Amino acid sequence: MMWLSFGWLTLVLGVIGALLPVMPTVPFLILSVWAFSRSSPRLRNRILRHPKFGPPIRAWQRGGIVSRPAKIWSTLAMAMGVGWALLLGLPPLFIAAQAAACICVAAYLLTRPEV
Numbered sequence: 001m002m003w004l005s006f007g008w009l010t011l012v013l014g015v016i017g018a019l020l021p022v023m024p025t026v027p028f029l030i031l032s033v034w035a036f037s038r039s040s041p042r043l044r045n046r047i048l049r050h051p052k053f054g055p056p057i058r059a060w061q062r063g064g065i066v067s068r069p070a071k072i073w074s075t076l077a078m079a080m081g082v083g084w085a086l087l088l089g090l091p092p093l094f095i096a097a098q099a100a101a102c103i104c105v106a107a108y109l110l111t112r113p114e115v
Contacts, residue, residue, distance in 0.1 A: 001039075003035045003036070003038040003039035004035070004036070004039035004040055006031075006035040007031075007032045007035030007036040007039060007040065007043065008032075010028045010029070010031040010032040010035060011028070011029070011032040011043075011047070013028040014026070014027075014028035014029040014032060014053075018053075022077070024074070024077075025053065026053060026056050026057060026060075026070070029047055029053050029057055030057055030060055032044075032047055033047050033048060033057055033061075056070065059115060063113060064112050064113060065112065065113050065114065065115055066109060066112040066113075066114065067114060067115055068114050068115075071109055071110055071112070071114070074105075074106070074109055075106045075109065075110065078102035078105065078106055079102070081098065081102065082095065082098055082099050082102055085098055
C-alpha cells in the first residue's frame with residue numbers, strides 16, 4: 001500500500017509538472033515507475049508505454065541516459081530559480097544552499113550519458 005500511494009503521489013506531481021513549465025515531469029514519473037514496479041506492474045507498464053514520457057524514462061532505466069535538451073533545460077531552469085531567489089531578495093543563506101544544491105544536481109546531470 002505504501003508503494004502504491006507513493007507511486008500515485010509522484011504520478012500526480014509528474015502530471016502537474018507536465019502542465020507547469022517550472023516543475024519537472026520525468027523525474028517524478030521515474031519515481032512513479034519505481035514505486036509501481038513494487039506495487040502495480042500494470043500502472044508501471046502504462047507509464048513506460050506512454051508515447052511522450054515513456055522513451056526518456058526507458059532511456060534512464062537503460063543506463064542513466066539523459067538527452068542533451070533535457071540537460072540544457074534543467075540546468076537553465078535551476079539557474080533561473082537561483083536568479084529569482086536573488087531578485088526576490090531571499091536570505092543569503094537560503095540562496096547559498098539553493099545554489100549549492102543546484103550545482104550538485106547540475107554536475108550529476110551533465111555527467112550522465114546522452115543518446
